[in-house]
Amino acid sequence: MNKLLITLFICYSxxxxxxxxxxxxxxxxxxxxNFAxxxxSESSALLNHSSGYLLFKRPQQFIWQIEKPNQQTLLLNNKQLWLVDTELEQASRKDVSTIKNTPLYWLINRPSHLKNLPTYSHTENGIDWYPSHQANKLNFGFVDKKLRAITLINPLNQTIVVxxxxxVLNAxxxxxxxxxxLPKDFDIIQ
Incomplete structure (x- = not known):
């Protein structure tokens, strides 16, 4: 009986x-x-640190606002993707297809509409990790069933930790x- 209960508990977990x-x-x-x-680097040196906030609304509206050290905004409004750099006073329009290998792709698309969903792999330091099957080694970390971290490897083989x-869900x-x-003096790159 105890073995059955233990087996059921493990299966449920x-x-x-x-x-x-x-x-x-x-x-x-x-x-x-909010995010940090x-x-x-590959040698474990801290290269950059930034912080800010994100807002998301389905189906395809998203803001990734870096506040520190320099203000930068990644804005998706339906089919338009913009990267705005306040310090450089410029905004660049990007192809929406560039988000396929980013965490933004998983926000925009509901899991029920996707194939090859990230699956649980392990727990480390109290975080349950769900790696994607993408080349950039994108991982989602959850604590108490809430998203707490994302890690990925960028094209320079550096690790990004968010x-x-x-x-707040349904904010x-x-x-x-x-x-x-955009202010009128900003350069627009399309």
Whole structure:
């Protein structure tokens, strides 16, 4: 009897862990969070540290706002993707297809519409890790079924670590939050 209970508990735990990714990404229409991002070299040296916030609204509205050290914005408003650098006073329009190998791809698309979903691999330091099957080694980290971290390898073989806090699912986000408002003196690159 005890062996049966232990087996059932292990099966349930594995099932719950396996479904955390899908449950989380299917659970919201909007999301807001603060983040801290680090870029780490192959030799484990800290190359860059930034912080800011993100806003997301389905189906395809997203802001990744870096506040420190320099203001930069990645803005997706339906089919338009913009990278805005306040210090350089420029905005670049990007092809939306460039997001396929980024965490943004997983936000925009519901797990039920995707193939090869990240699956639970292990728990480390209290974080349940779900690696994707992409070349950039994109991993999603969950604590108590809430997204807490993302890691990936960039084209320079550097590790990007993003840690989230103050995550709010189904947050009230103003309609105009995703509107691109640029000063007239900004250079536009398309």
């Amino acid at each position: 594995s099932y719950a862990q396996a479904n955390t990714f899908s449950q989380f990404f299917n659970a919201f229409e909007t999301l807001s969070a 991002q680090q870029t780490i 840690q989230f806090n103050a995550v 009230d986000i103003a309609e105009n939050a995703f509107k691109l408002n």
